[in-house]
Amino acid sequence: xxxxxxxxxxxxxxxxxxxxxxxxxxxxxxxxxxxxxxxxxxxxxxxxxxxxxxxxxxxxxxxxxxxxxxxxxxxxxxxxxxxxxxxxxxxxxxxxxxxxxxxxxxxxxxxxxxxxxxxxxxxxxxxxxxxxxxxxxxxxxxxxxxxxxxxxxxxxxxxxxxxxxxxxxxxxxxxxxxxxxxxxxxxxxxxxxxxxxxxxxxxxxxxxxxxxxxxxxxxxxxxxxxxxxxxxxxxxxxxxxxxxxxxxxxxxxxxxxxxxxxxxxxxxxxxxxxxxxxxxxxxxxxxxxxxxxxxxxxxxxxxxxxxxxxxxxxxxxxxxxxxxxxxxxxxxxxxxxxxxxxxxxxxxxxxxxxxxxxxxxxxxxxxxxxxxxxxxxxxxxxxxx
Numbered sequence: 001x002x003x004x005x006x007x008x009x010x011x012x013x014x015x016x017x018x019x020x021x022x023x024x025x026x027x028x029x030x031x032x033x034x035x036x037x038x039x040x041x042x043x044x045x046x047x048x049x050x051x052x053x054x055x056x057x058x059x060x061x062x063x064x065x066x067x068x069x070x071x072x073x074x075x076x077x078x079x080x081x082x083x084x085x086x087x088x089x090x091x092x093x094x095x096x097x098x099x100x101x102x103x104x105x106x107x108x109x110x111x112x113x114x115x116x117x118x119x120x121x122x123x124x125x126x127x128x129x130x131x132x133x134x135x136x137x138x139x140x141x142x143x144x145x146x147x148x149x150x151x152x153x154x155x156x157x158x159x160x161x162x163x164x165x166x167x168x169x170x171x172x173x174x175x176x177x178x179x180x181x182x183x184x185x186x187x188x189x190x191x192x193x194x195x196x197x198x199x200x201x202x203x204x205x206x207x208x209x210x211x212x213x214x215x216x217x218x219x220x221x222x223x224x225x226x227x228x229x230x231x232x233x234x235x236x237x238x239x240x241x242x243x244x245x246x247x248x249x250x251x252x253x254x255x256x257x258x259x260x261x262x263x264x265x266x267x268x269x270x271x272x273x274x275x276x277x278x279x280x281x282x283x284x285x286x287x288x289x290x291x292x293x294x295x296x297x298x299x300x301x302x303x304x305x306x307x308x309x310x311x312x313x314x315x316x317x318x319x320x321x322x323x324x325x326x327x328x329x330x331x332x333x334x335x336x337x338x339x340x341x342x343x344x345x346x347x348x349x350x351x352x353x354x355x356x357x358x359x360x361x362x363x364x365x366x367x368x369x370x371x372x373x374x375x376x377x378x379x380x381x382x383x384x385x
Contacts, residue, residue, distance in 0.1 A: 006368045008321045010204060010296060011153055011181060011355035016247070017206040023250040024208065028243045035240055036231065045242045052242075052249040059252045060179075060200060061189025062215045068232045069240050072212035073180035076199035077104035077147075079214055079225065079236060080176040084196060085112055085145055087221030088174065092144030094118040099340030100128060100157075102178055104199075105147045106336070122148070126342050127291040128157035135163055146175040151182040154324045154337050154353055155288040156297025158186065165194050174220070180204070180212075184255040185294045186263075190215040206358070207251030211244035262358050266295040269356050269365050274298055276369045281376050285347065287338060296356040301347045305379045311352060313375040319368050321354050 007015075031048040033041030050064070057064045070076045085095070095117050097109050109119050120143070123134040130148075146168060151158050161177065168175045177195040179188045184205020190198045197220075201212040214236075216222060222235060229237030255262065274286055277300065285301040302310060307323050314321060324335050334348035343351075356365075 004318065006319045006360075006364050006371075008319060008354040008356060008360075008368060010357035011156075011353060012322060013203045013209060014206045014357050015359065016203075016208055017251060017254055019254055020207055020247045020250045024243045024247040027246040031242055031246075035242055036229075049240055049242045049245055052245040055249040056200075056213065056245075056252055057215075059256050060183070060215070061191045061193075062198075063191075063218070065233075066190070066215050066218060068214045068216060068236050069245055070212045070214055070236055071210055071241075072203070073102075073178070073199050073201035074104040074212075076180075076201070076212045076214040077102070077176070077178055078108050080197040080199060080216070081105065081108040081112065081145065081147055082225045083222045083235075084174045084176065084220070085115075085117070086223035088144035092142060094120055094139065094142045094144060096120050096122055096138055096143050096146040096173075098122040098124055098130065098148060100124055100152050100155075100337040101147060101149050102153050102180070105149065105176075105178060109147070118142070122146075124340050128152060128155050128288040128337070128341050129291050130159055130163070132163055135167065140167060140171040140173070143171065143173050146173055147178070148175070149178040149181075150188065151179075151186065151294050152288070152337060153181045154335060155291075155299040155341075156181070156294035156355075157288040158182070158292040158294065160292075161193055161195075169194065181294065181297075184251065185266075185296060187259070196220055202248045202251040205251060205255055208244050208247040211241055211248045213248070263295050265358060266356055269360055269362065270295060270298055272362065273354065273356070273365050273369060274300075276366070277372060280369070280373050285343075287341065287343065287351065298354045298356075299351060300354065301343070301351040302376055303347065303350060304383060305350050305376060307350050307352050309379055310350075310375055313379065314352075314371060317371045317375060319371050321352050323351070324353055 027048050031045040033045040035046040035049045053067050054064045057067050113119050123131040125131050174196040176197045178199050180201045182188050183200050196217050198215040203209040224235050226237055231237050283303040287299040334345045338348035
């Protein structure tokens with residue numbers, strides 16, 4: 001193993017920024033009270049919480065009163081789909097999702113199916129983009145709820161939400177967008193999306209884990225799936241995590257301050273990474289390469305090699321990456337997102353996700369490329385014997 005680990009798994013999580021830790025330490029000292037308490041310390045906690053809420057909402061294009069704090073993106077997605085589904089009329093109990101959704105959406109869909117809902121799939125093309133013709137052909141008169149991931153967590157493919165926005169408005173469909181992977185990588189706006197609800201989190205962009213949010217349009221019928229308190233306007237009971245909310249706001253402020261610089265840095269690293277692997281490690285397939293993608297994400301199929309042995313070899317050599325979503329870790333089946341793109345199962349099983357972050361240097365990328373090339377050549381040689 002090389003002396004320094006090279007972490008290429010930012011789409012799973014990232015190291016929390018030092019400025020974020022400092023902000024959370026500061027808030028933990030001056031606003032440690034329960035924001036529901038009416039005394040001075042409680043009021044300080046409430047003030048800090050609402051300041052964080054306002055900052056986050058402003059950066060992400062929503063109104064403060066639309067933002068519900070949660071424990072993370074998965075809870076936000078569950079809260080959205082289950083809470084919105086409860087208000088949909090019985091004759092429209094059909095949910096539309098893609099096969100490229102995060103497990104939080106896919107598993108929520110399965111739960112709704114068990115409750116009697118019909119599930120229809122939104123087709124994607126070979127580049128992971130929603131098929132516009134097939135989208136129009138869906139049974140829109142039956143659909144009451146739709147869920148879509150904006151930036152796919154494995155391939156990084158970014159969807160154009162315009163057609164979904166138009167069709168959901170035309171057919172009066174409630175819809176939820178998963179913004180989690182996009183936060184801190186590309187600009188998003190809840191208001192401009194015109195979605196009914198949107199999930200967010202910041203631990204993939206150097207913010208804290210254990211905190212997320214759900215934007216929910218005003219006056220939308222919504223049934224919370226937890227009870228027990230008045231917090232978050234009764235939509236998500238439980239004492240709010242004031243310190244984590246402050247860290248969330250700080251992480252977004254840091255990203256906003258250096259958005260262009262960070263994007264350029266990540267694109268430079270990713271393009272260099274892919275070009276070097278293509279030149280020295282072929283045959284490879286960069287999945288979703290011709291689609292708009294997150295600047296930090298590279299999902300690569302190493303033809304004729306199984307992903308799991310390569311993942312282990314890279315880990316032993318000091319390169320940390322993944323076979324896909326951290327929430328599906330351990331699965332021995334091809335990724336549904338890749339199969340939905342028409343990728344052959346054998347090719348899908350040869351795929352690894354490399355997701356970059358701001359702390360990497362060009363030297364790190366060159367070192368990672370060297371290690372990957374060595375591992376791939378070794379495994380291909382073994383396979384040929």
